[in-house]
Amino acid sequence: MSNQPLPPHHPQVVELRRYTLHPGRRDALIDLFDREFVESQEAEGMSVMGQFRDLDDPDRFVWLRGFADMAARAHGLQGFYGGPVWAAHRDAANATMIDSDDVLLLRPAWDGAGLAHDPARRAEPGACAVPPGAVDVTVFSLKDAAGPALLDFCRARMVPVLRRGGALAQGWYVTEPGPNNFPRLPVREGESVLVGVAVFEDPAVHDVLQEDWQRDVAPALSQWLAQPPHSMKLMPTARSAIHA
Numbered sequence: 001m002s003n004q005p006l007p008p009h010h011p012q013v014v015e016l017r018r019y020t021l022h023p024g025r026r027d028a029l030i031d032l033f034d035r036e037f038v039e040s041q042e043a044e045g046m047s048v049m050g051q052f053r054d055l056d057d058p059d060r061f062v063w064l065r066g067f068a069d070m071a072a073r074a075h076g077l078q079g080f081y082g083g084p085v086w087a088a089h090r091d092a093a094n095a096t097m098i099d100s101d102d103v104l105l106l107r108p109a110w111d112g113a114g115l116a117h118d119p120a121r122r123a124e125p126g127a128c129a130v131p132p133g134a135v136d137v138t139v140f141s142l143k144d145a146a147g148p149a150l151l152d153f154c155r156a157r158m159v160p161v162l163r164r165g166g167a168l169a170q171g172w173y174v175t176e177p178g179p180n181n182f183p184r185l186p187v188r189e190g191e192s193v194l195v196g197v198a199v200f201e202d203p204a205v206h207d208v209l210q211e212d213w214q215r216d217v218a219p220a221l222s223q224w225l226a227q228p229p230h231s232m233k234l235m236p237t238a239r240s241a242i243h244a
Helices: 028-037 068-083 084-094 147-163 205-216 218-224
Strands: 013-021 047-053 061-069 097-106 135-143 167-175 192-200 231-234
Touching: 028 047, 028 061, 028 068, 028 084, 047 192, 061 068, 061 192, 061 231, 084 097, 097 192, 135 218, 147 192, 147 205, 167 205, 192 218, 205 218
Parallel strands: none
Antiparallel strands: 013 061, 013 097, 047 061, 047 231, 097 167, 135 192, 135 231, 167 192
16 A cells, blocks of 8 residues: 555545434444544545534534545545455444435635645544534535636635634535546536535534624625525544544
8 A cells, every 4th residue: 555645635626425324323433434444545545634523413424535636536436445444344334324425526616725634633543532623514506517706706705704703724615527437436416516614613603603694695695506505513523634
């Protein structure tokens, strides 16, 4: 594995993966994931950017996986899912899941828009303490592919509102237009999205932000939306590299 490429710190392709789990099985999956599926995936050149509990749904596990590009995605996924670690633990992982196909394939919305991945911020194997802060991931389903007008609005209006609200870091993504080059793992196709990821020190800030968002962003943003935004309030797991 030493000849494999290093995981990218600024992934240009990102999967937003949202799993529905059997009731009461989330902690079992997280324990397994944090123990077995972090270093083993990064050894194949992929970034395990962050793993999270959904604070509003006890049976939901959300995580972000990054790649240098689409070719690296195909290579890394083949290496991991065709390798010994997944073979040894897939039955235990799959036993916790009802559905693992809610996956968005994304790319940074503009140069530098992605959330930097810093593995040095990840706790060592065996860590149990939950890192500080919370992460908000919001999916904006769009009528059409994100164009310059929407992205200009995002930079001029959406980013500043989150920054004023205390966001320590932000990442903005749009749908990756290329076809799924690892069909063994399905992704959501035939839709266009804008996705915002924001890291906050205070988990309660999400609710405080709503007034500013509804005043300064929501009315104008609605012209691009196919349906109301879907926002997820997330708590990092013990070994998430994304946290406050």
